[in-house]
Amino acid sequence: MSNDTIKLQAEARTQFGKGAARKIRRDAKIPAVMYGHGAEPVHITLPGHDAMMALKNPNALLTIVLDGDEQMALAKDVQRDPIKPVIEHVDLVIVRKGEKVTVDVPVHLEGEAAPETVVSMDHSSLQVEAEATNIPESVTVSVEGLEAGTQILAGAVELPAGATLITDPEALVVNVTQQISAEALEAELADAEAEAGVEKDESEAAEGETAEAEGDAAEGDAEKSEDA
Missing domain, CATH: 2.40.240.10 (Ribosomal Protein L25; Chain P)
Structure with a gap:
């Protein structure tokens, strides 16, 4: 401060x-x-x-x-x-001087979570009440070594002395999840394409039939012109 x-x-x-x-x-x-x-x-x-x-x-x-x-x-x-x-x-x-004001204070993350995890921040700032002459520039949250499944709520964030949390204490600030493997990602993409591709496959088949018919017609015209 x-x-x-x-x-x-x-x-x-x-x-x-x-x-x-x-x-x-x-x-x-x-x-x-x-x-x-x-x-x-x-x-x-x-x-x-x-x-x-x-x-x-x-x-x-x-x-x-x-x-x-x-x-x-x-x-x-x-x-x-x-x-x-x-x-x-x-x-x-x-x-x-001495008056209290409500301000949004940015949240800064420090440290590294456990290997093969992803850290996401749902709240990039917290609303706090503090003296106008003593407003915190930021609040720091450590994610050092946190395992997948860890969640940090606003109420668990340590605020500087004199600052009072106004944001809902149950608000999610940091969420640590398991990093998805390349194989799992490919499998998910394949499943998603399979689900979305049913109609696509039908339309592609129809397009293929149309193209084949047009090709046959073109060949027939060519043969007629040769006979002529």
């Missing part, structure tokens, strides 16, 4: 609409709005590069500096361009 905040120098925004937003982005800045704790929403612009770097961590605690005043905030919603690496808009929610 980290208590460090990232300072971003903001500017008040007075122009709104798509045209104004495009102009802001052309100036290498990001339009944003900051709200919370009963305060009126404050429309601001953020420095583009610094904000993009800060928001690489979705739960980064930000200190927004506006006209000399500082306000702690978390990114509630980050709208990104679907193609270009550009942030189009950011919603910021004001937080205070």
